[in-house]
Amino acid sequence: MAYDDYIRKRFFPHIWCPGCGHGIVLNALTRSLDSLGFDKNEMVMVSGIGCSARISGYVDLHSMHTIHGRALAFATGIKLSRPELKLIVPMGDGDALAIGGNHFIHAARRNIDITAIVINNRIYGMTGGQYSPLSGVGVRATTAPYSNIDPAFDVVEMATAAGATFVARTTTYHVREMSKFFQKAILHKGFSVVEVLSQCPTNFGRRNKAGDAVHMMESYKNGTVVAGSADDVPGSGKIRRGVFVEKTAPEYCDEYARIIRVARKGA
Amino acid sequence: MKNKTAFIQGNEVCARAAIYAGVGFFAGYPITPSTEIAEFMARELPKRQGTFIQMEDEISSLCAVIGASLTGCKAMTATSGPGFSLMQEALGYAVMAEIPCVIVDVQRGGPSTGLPTHVMQGDVCQARWGIHGDHAIVAMTASGNQELFKITVDAFNIAETYRTPVILLLDIPSEGEIEVVERLRTAVKQGVDFHPYLPREDGRLPMSDFGGVHRYNVTGLFHDMWGFPSDDPQVVHGLLRHLADKINNNVDNIARFKEYYLDDADLVLVSYGSSARSALHLVESRRRRGEKYGLLELQTLWPFPHSIVREKCANARYVAVVEMNLGQITKEVKEAVDRPERVYLLNRIDGVYITPTDIRNMLRVIQGRGV
Numbered sequence: 001m002a003y004d005d006y007i008r009k010r011f012f013p014h015i016w017c018p019g020c021g022h023g024i025v026l027n028a029l030t031r032s033l034d035s036l037g038f039d040k041n042e043m044v045m046v047s048g049i050g051c052s053a054r055i056s057g058y059v060d061l062h063s064m065h066t067i068h069g070r071a072l073a074f075a076t077g078i079k080l081s082r083p084e085l086k087l088i089v090p091m092g093d094g095d096a097l098a099i100g101g102n103h104f105i106h107a108a109r110r111n112i113d114i115t116a117i118v119i120n121n122r123i124y125g126m127t128g129g130q131y132s133p134l135s136g137v138g139v140r141a142t143t144a145p146y147s148n149i150d151p152a153f154d155v156v157e158m159a160t161a162a163g164a165t166f167v168a169r170t171t172t173y174h175v176r177e178m179s180k181f182f183q184k185a186i187l188h189k190g191f192s193v194v195e196v197l198s199q200c201p202t203n204f205g206r207r208n209k210a211g212d213a214v215h216m217m218e219s220y221k222n223g224t225v226v227a228g229s230a231d232d233v234p235g236s237g238k239i240r241r242g243v244f245v246e247k248t249a250p251e252y253c254d255e256y257a258r259i260i261r262v263a264r265k266g267a
Numbered sequence: 268m269k270n271k272t273a274f275i276q277g278n279e280v281c282a283r284a285a286i287y288a289g290v291g292f293f294a295g296y297p298i299t300p301s302t303e304i305a306e307f308m309a310r311e312l313p314k315r316q317g318t319f320i321q322m323e324d325e326i327s328s329l330c331a332v333i334g335a336s337l338t339g340c341k342a343m344t345a346t347s348g349p350g351f352s353l354m355q356e357a358l359g360y361a362v363m364a365e366i367p368c369v370i371v372d373v374q375r376g377g378p379s380t381g382l383p384t385h386v387m388q389g390d391v392c393q394a395r396w397g398i399h400g401d402h403a404i405v406a407m408t409a410s411g412n413q414e415l416f417k418i419t420v421d422a423f424n425i426a427e428t429y430r431t432p433v434i435l436l437l438d439i440p441s442e443g444e445i446e447v448v449e450r451l452r453t454a455v456k457q458g459v460d461f462h463p464y465l466p467r468e469d470g471r472l473p474m475s476d477f478g479g480v481h482r483y484n485v486t487g488l489f490h491d492m493w494g495f496p497s498d499d500p501q502v503v504h505g506l507l508r509h510l511a512d513k514i515n516n517n518v519d520n521i522a523r524f525k526e527y528y529l530d531d532a533d534l535v536l537v538s539y540g541s542s543a544r545s546a547l548h549l550v551e552s553r554r555r556r557g558e559k560y561g562l563l564e565l566q567t568l569w570p571f572p573h574s575i576v577r578e579k580c581a582n583a584r585y586v587a588v589v590e591m592n593l594g595q596i597t598k599e600v601k602e603a604v605d606r607p608e609r610v611y612l613l614n615r616i617d618g619v620y621i622t623p624t625d626i627r628n629m630l631r632v633i634q635g636r637g638v
């Protein structure tokens with residue numbers, strides 16, 4: 001199969017602005033799906049609401065565009081009732097960690113076998129540029145016109161602390177790396193999180209003098225470092241990329257299957 | 268987009284009016300088509316020593332608003348359908364604990380994510396019955412920007428007067444001296460027993476601000492005059508009656524409406540929000556041809572002003588309710604008038620503003636004149 005067999009072309013043109021990072025994520029995602037070669041009928045993509053959440057409509061998998069912040073909760077229901085399906089949940093930073101923060105923590109805690117992709121553009125793109133819990137101090141947004149005082153989460157640390165068993169970070173500049181991480185995450189048994197730093201030139205870039213899409217992607221190239229590499233020195237001020245957690249722990253659906261066995265023995 | 272401009276203007280009018288009414292706290296979560304209210308507050312409130320915060324969702328937004336109101340400041344949030352749905356639990360809490368606050372719902376097409384940038388009037392019944400349990404509620408609306416300014420100030424005034432959440436349902440996003448009311452505060456001095464939930468004879472409940480000299484309990488459980496949880500049947504009965512009566516006994520004080528050419532009207536249109544503007548347009552053009560059309564524009568939807576509607580429609584041959592939903596207010600109008608068989612619903616439910624021509628065509632059908 002070619003990777004564009006995973007795309008629903010009849011839904012094009014897509015809704016994204018020129019230069020938006022979401023298209024790059026879609027591209028990397030379809031390439032990883034192609035390399036993995038799973039039966040499309042075994043794959044489900046669930047998303048919430050946001051520019052990023054529109055990804056689910058463009059992939060030729062079982063796809064569900066749900067409500068803001070709750071994609072992981074919908075996905076939990078699907079996965080638990082049909083554990084053989086592979087679940088992929090792309091989310092914006094607001095979708096995943098503001099309104100959806102609670103569901104994010106609890107999905108990680110359960111270690112349910114779902115791949116969560118947090119496309120972090122540090123802003124609410126769809127509603128026109130309000131700050132998100134990942135914007136960070138000093139950022140300008142339409143609801144932080146005098147600059148933001150809300151400190152940001154570190155998605156990697158959050159996911160790790162909450163119990164995710166695969167946690168990685170990459171950027172839209174590093175497409176091959178992204179595609180590799182997606183494959184690992186999808187193959188990983190348990191809750192996996194891939195954070196992708198992504199540009200929203202329209203609502204983040206312009207307001208924060210971060211330049212156009214090209215400038216923003218250059219900053220991902222120059223402002224990040226591979227964790228554990230020679231350049232990864234404390235105090236470098238660079239954002240670390242790589243796989244930070246990859247471990248095994250009891251997976252929720254497996255555990256539940258065990259409960260069913262126990263319960264039926266008693267019956 | 269034309270709709271969008273209208274929304275922005277209405278949102279800004281509403282936000283300005285809230286500032287005029289003395290709002291000191293805003294918590295919200297971005298959602299089209301209400302976001303301009305939050306953005307306005309983020310800019311303007313800190314200039315006035317007020318507070319703006321963008322919360323992590325609408326659940327927490329209304330919770331924060333209620334907390335802020337308890338400390339003594341006028342507080343509000345603004346949202347649209349999906350967010351309004353999320354607020355229902357906290358809204359019920361505000362009813363039970365009698366916390367004044369204003370919730371603006373800039374209606375979009377629904378249910379669910381629906382039509383974010385198009386208009387409907389679909390949340391009218393949700394405003395009335397979105398929360399569980401018997402209760403009374405106040406919901407208001409306006410058809411134009413000038414009216415919206417006044418109605419927004421009124422919403423704060425009614426919230427403060429009756430210690431109740433007030434829902435402002437906008438669909439357009441729509442002067443003189445307008446009175447601003449402050450909430451009734453207790454005169455009980457420090458050291459003297461203060462009964463935080465003992466209403467006065469007129470049903471009003473003087474408040475003591477959190478952080479003040481009286482420390483008391485606030486709960487969403489049924490509670491006695493001390494604010495302590497109670498399931499004593501007499502207490503439960505008394506509180507539920509009080510919560511309903513303080514609104515329902517004041518229907519006439521809370522009712523806001525406008526009437527046009529009703530004195531001799533043979534055909535009365537009943538409408539509200541943006542559809543009332545189209546209705547008025549039609550009424551005026553028909554009057555110029557000598558046809559006896561009139562308009563009753565409702566600005567308070569809940570509590571529904573049954574007696575006013577009954578009286579204004581008494582002599583009409585036809586009563587036609589113009590709204591952009593499946594008849595959420597039509598049902599109330601039928602209940603209010605005698606001879607309900609003369610009440611008709613004229614609606615549009617496709618996310619497009621209802622026009623005077625739409626209304627005219629539907630009226631012709633009713634009157635058996637063909638389109």
Ligand SMILES: Cc1ncc(C[n+]2csc(CCOP(=O)(O)OP(=O)(O)O)c2C)c(N)n1
Nearest residue numbers: 050051052068092093094095124125126298
């Ligand atoms: C309950 C609810 N509240 C608010 C909204 C409005 N809303 C739609 S998308 C969005 C945030 C989008 O930001 P993000 O999740 O970071 O994704 P992006 O658009 O940047 O890709 C918001 C607040 C909604 N749809 N539902």
Ligand code: SF4
Nearest residue numbers: 016017020051125200
């Ligand atoms: S607003 Fe931002 S996130 Fe949304 S499509 Fe445009 S660039 Fe992408």
